[in-house]
Amino acid sequence: MSTTTLASGQETRLYEVADWYDAESLLTDDERRVLGRLxxxxxxxxxxxxxxxxxxxxFPEELRQPLIDLDLMEPAELTSDGQSARGIYHGFRIFELARTDASLATFYTAQAGLFRTAIRVGASPEQQREWMPRVVDFSLKGVFSLTEPEHGSDIAGGLATTARRDGGEWMIDGAKRWIGGAATADVLAVFARDVADGQVKxxxxxxEARGVAVEKIHRKTALRMMQNAHITLSGVRVTESDRLHNVNSFKDVAAMLRAxxxxxxxxxxxxxxxxxxAALKYVRERxxxxxxxxxxxxVQEKLARMLGNVTASLSLVVRLTExxxxxxxxxxxxxLAKMQTSLAMRETVALAREVVGGNGITLDTDVARFHADAEAVYxxxxxxxxxxxxxxRALTGVSAFTT
Structure with missing residues (x-):
């Protein structure tokens, strides 16, 4: 079994129970130490x-800067050889955040996953050299603004936000919705349809640009700590230098989504x-x-099913990451990974709430948070x-999407 030294100095596996088949053993000692710090x-x-x-x-604002200061995106001890941190480390970093709270995981991956991917895939080499170091150290905070009030699943063909070229500038009009972290971002990575050629840019x-309005979405029953926003863009002007030069159609956006x-x-x-x-801790004590x-x-049968779901999901994401x-x-x-892990998640959180009984609908056992937040992630x-x-479509060669 792999071990690591946590802050307490105790040698232990990080994922003693939930990681039944010891996927943690794929991590290096340095990677486990960084995760132990987290x-x-x-x-x-x-x-x-x-x-x-x-x-x-x-959102607990007092956690924002300390979490950034942990240097988790490209930790110095994992990049001293000039290489980027490995994908398996990034995966377990997300796993560690999410096993504590879905909003914290969503907050961090909004920058480390969504926004960073937008720059990595969509920016030109020159733009990447300018922006990527600032993305990694959070001095340039951004969010991925794709979903719209009337277009979610049909965003590929239905994207309604428009961009019109005007000399060296672009004028953007439209709206975006469910954009997590927008109120505290420096920039919004906005996807809009070019009126000249109909392609997504x-x-x-x-x-804080003129014409940008950011409104917090209230009355949510999931991801309540994550501050999702409705964004209105009215005659917003940006320069050509602020366009992501490698995004010239929705195919380029799809490349981001698959990552x-x-x-x-x-x-x-x-x-x-x-x-x-959380459920296991409760039934051991109650x-x-x-x-x-x-x-x-x-109760034991339900615990075994939960563990089976966790183990299968962890095996799936580890292999996908490899x-x-x-x-x-x-x-x-x-x-496939998103579909299957989300299905297993729905059953797992329901079983956890079930074995905790009436206390499973209170926030005291943590189960209620996971149970509610899972619906947003689903x-x-x-x-x-x-x-x-x-x-x-991949299995049959036939697209069943409606148009």
């Missing part, structure tokens, strides 16, 4: 705040691990009919149906 921060600083802020529907729009869906599959897997661990809940046959690390990126692979980055159709 684990200590989450347990000591973040976890005590989560219930209160989730109930209030606010992408622009880095300053959040980002694997991040969401890791989130779905981490949520399962967090719900399973007594009914004079016995620990964990001693009942029906393929992507070798340069194999296929729409159907990331779609839908974003492609619904179950959309991802299933992507896989089905």
């Amino acid at each position: 684990r200590t921060f989450l347990d000591e600083k973040a976890r005590p705040l989560l219930g209160e802020y989730w109930e209030r529907g606010e 992408a622009f880095l729009v300053p959040r 980002m869906r694997s991040d969401v599959a890791w989130i779905a897997t981490g949520i399962q691990a967090g719900a399973f661990e 007594e009914q009919f004079g016995r620990k809940l964990g001693s009942f046959q029906l 393929q992507q690390e070798r340069g194999i990126y296929r729409d159907q692979d990331s779609a 839908s974003y980055e492609g619904t179950h149906e959309i991802n299933a159709l992507i896989v089905g």
Whole structure:
């Protein structure tokens, strides 16, 4: 079994129970130490705040800068040889965040996954040299602004935000919705349809530019800590230098999505691990009919099913990450991972809530957070149906998407 030294100096596996087949053994000692540092921060600083802020529907701002200061995106100890941190490390970083809280995972991957991918895939080499170091150190904070009020699953053909070239500038009009972290971003990576050729282009729009309005979405029952926004763009002007030069059609956007869906599959897997661990802790301690809940046959069967879901999901995302690390990126692979881990997540959080009983609807056991937040993750980055159709198209060679 692999071990690592946590901040306490204790030698232990990070994922003692949830990682049944020891996928952690694929990590290096340095990678485990970085993840151990994150684990200590989450347990000591973040976890005590989560219930209160989730109930209030606010993000714990006191965690934002300390989380950034952990240097998790490209940690110095993992990049001293000039290479980037490995994909398996990035996956487990997402897993660790999500097994603590889905909003924290979504907040961090909004920058480290979505926005970084927009720059990595969409920016020209010159733009990458200018922007990427600032993305990594969070001095340029951005969000991925694709979904619209009336277009989610049909965004490829239905994207309605427009961009009109006017000399050396572009004028952008439209609206975006469900954009997490927009209110605190420096720039919005906005996708708009060029009225001249009908193709999708992408622009880095300053959040404080004239004509940009950002409104918090209220009355959510999932990801309550994550601040999702409705964005209105009215005659917003940006320069040609702020256009992502490698985004010239929706095919270029699709290249981003196939990379980002694997991040969401890791989130779905981490949520399962967090719900399973919380439920297991509860049934080991709670007594009914004079016995620990964990001693009942029906409870043990549900625990075994939860563990099976976590193990299968973790095996799936680890293998997907290994393929992507070798340069194999296929729409159907990331779609299958997102679809399957989300399905397993839905069952796992429901079983966790079930074995915790009435206390499973309170924030005291953590299970309620995972149970509610899972519904948002189930839908974003492609619904179950959309991802299933992507896989089905690859299997049959026939597209079943309606037009």
